[in-house]
Amino acid sequence: MNKYLFLIVAMMVALSSCTPPETAITDATPIEKNVAVLSDDSLLTLVQKQTFEYFYTGAEPNSALARERIHIDGVYPQNDQHIVTTGGSGFGMMALLVGIERNFISRKEALERFEKMADFLENADRYHGAWPHWLEGQTGKTKPFSKKDDGGDLVETAFLAQGMIAVREYFKNGNDAEVALADRMDKMWRDIDFQWYTNGENVLYWHWSPNFGWEMNFPVGGYNECLIMYVLGASSPTYAISKEVYDQGWARNGDIKSDQEYYGLPLVLNHYESNDDPVGPLFWAHYSYLGLNPKGLKDAYGDYWQLNVSHALSQYRYCVDNPEKYAGYGSDCWGLTSSYSMRGYAGHHPGRDLGVITPTAAISSMPYTPEESMAFLRFMYAPERDSLIGVYGPYDAFSQENKWYVQRYLAIDQGPMPVMIENYRTGFIWKLFMQAPEVQKGLAKLGFSYE
Template identity: 45%
Template sequence: MLRYLLLPAIACLFTFNLFAQHPAKKALGYPNSIVPVGIVKNISDSALLDIVQRQTFRYFWEFGHPVSGMARERDNTVKANYYWDYINEADGQPNFSKGTFGPEACAMGGTGFGILATVVAVNRGWIGRDTALKRIVKIVDFLIKADCYHGIYPHFMNGVTGKTIPFGRLDDGADIVETSYLFMGLLTARQYFNGDTPLEKYFRNRVSDMWYSADWNWHSKGDDKHLYWHWSPTNDFDMNFPVFGYDEALITYIVAASSPNHPISKDLYENSWVKGNGWKNGKTYYGYTLPLGNYNGGGPLFFEQYTYLGINPNGLNDDHGINYAEQTKNHTLINRAYCIENPKKYKGYGANCWGLTAGDSFKGYVAHCPEDDRGVIQPTAALSSFPYTPEYSMQALKHFYYDLGDKIWSPYGFADGFSETHNWYGKTHLAIDEGPIVVMIENYRSGLIWKLFMGCPEIQDGLKKLGFSKN
């Protein structure tokens, strides 16, 4: 414990000027502030992981919205271009959606990831248990009164008013995928804060009220054909986008099937997910077989990270013969092998610099992957892969921290992305990329979040219902 207390203080003496002008230094009034550090050399691998997890967590703790406590979507307020290469898969055309997201914009999925990171922070002793619980209770109390639609929340929300911030003309209501990330965080915290204090009991009751009210089955339109991503009070299901994969939305089916009051059926899961476009792959890339997904060489690595913040893939199989440990690890190894081959000859790519996933780039927000490689590395890709490729992820971490740290290390951890070819080093941080770094490194180190979420009785029931089993 003494090591945790001394390292930040010692390093801060040498790095104060580096971080003095960063907005993170302006405390939001929350107790237990975490002091940022610069590059600390000659430390053990374990100490390095401590620093990276703790500093990345600062994004949620120091930059959390002061009214709602939720995770802000990002820490810059400029107009961002969002590129979703699968929204219009039916006609093969990419969809560009632009929006101005100011300091009040909070992300529902990012908030769920932030709650998971907060559990890690308490368990590691970075913040006090009671202090952390008060923050999460603030979030829950805010959400109870905020916009939701049949118990399902929007993608973005104003952190002051609780009103929906539309993501698009038709996307101005419920987002079932983002809500599943939120509940992954809430149910994990409900497992963790299991004491008999009045506040812990209050919190668990609040989460259970939200959990029992969320109508996941509403997004099936009353049949077992498709589960739809969005519903709008003004546009109904006009967005008409089924949740199909394989991709980051597997957790949505698991959470939806686990609902005590409004569960989806196994038939819906089979028809909409398993029989949907692009579920099975089976091809071999760089000597690794990829069981699932329709991307050549695998899609962005967040496919293997968002769901598995809570779901432990090790020993997880389903009644279709899929080995999820193989899926998650091989997709990661394929992504790294592609970066080592580096067919487009981008500067910097190699065994210690890899990781293609969705994130900010010099072209806006892009779902980077071997099929859409623009020379941009997202640190979250390799760092959130620690449970699958610990040796290779540590190799990348040391390169990012020691070799590139003067360009990409900040008071909130690593910048979201960089491109040595284009001499571009991002300054932004995104909640959905920060959270997985904290959580997946912890799952590698202790399995904490896996144990908590997989220990939730409803989640166990949902997994069994959908045909999953653990060896």
């Protein structure tokens, strides 16, 4: 797992040789300036609207899926505007559902967008039911994420399937066109062959390639962002994994449990094996839990609400304590997760702190740390920091220590914000996903209880 993060970092740094895009996306849409007079509720709606737009007006036009990145500064790796992310598109599906509920778009507009997504995904490259990490948005062909990562990516596919299930649940009792869409989403989700990705062992593997087989060699054990992959693997109506795969692979025969504390908070599960890396980047508390509701969720290994509250709150306390003495860190400026940095893409968290704050970390933690997250939101949207906000909401990352910020966005960072804010406000996406019958069966199979 940690090796894979290093691969991502290397990949993103390698993309630093850039050429201008074919058509530059500009930050021309006016941003609400007088946010100081907005209520908390109105500010949350504003942020949801801006981040939703990444997946609606900012979508790759042919596929309607989420662009991997949007650079407002007009500098891209070659042809990168047409690369779409499968996992980020799953986040985008849930963001579009939020858009319907918040009246950003009509139900009919959303239906048409989802139909276009389904048209593309049904014909895109798949590998034993799993999509690759990246797709060429104009052709549906695989865009290799790295030399050997040119096949199925089960983690990104699980993030996509989480969105598909939410869409299916939303439209399944609608009119004829909506029911037809729900059926298409259901079929694509059912076609994911989780059993294949065990490679005959009691663990799920991240990748398989038609050219390199299992050479990437990433069996996924916890704890990290991949819980949803195992939950969906157990929930699959067609290719379900056994409980032994979860217990031995994900939970590492119980070694996933932790009795350690960090900043006075129980860690619940082991994030890292090194004492220098006590907690992981905060996206671990977001990606699996856009649909999977951690409130009251427990199994033999932990209490998942306590896990995520501890994760977010310990990072808050770390930034307030500020052991590295970085400029700007404090009670209203906190949150470390993987994002852009002065050195390219980096995995930010205590133990690997470069002085970079990534807005999605605190904002997407709104269900866990509402007061602390709202304080950060007020800090970000203060008029004197309007250079940190663009048409799609907060830019990806900034560093007051290094007097650095970047006018760039990543789908996987923008996507959790509108969804997790909505889960905080109404529990909307949590309700949709958790009502899915096969998800309920899968959780029961793995020994989960939930309220």
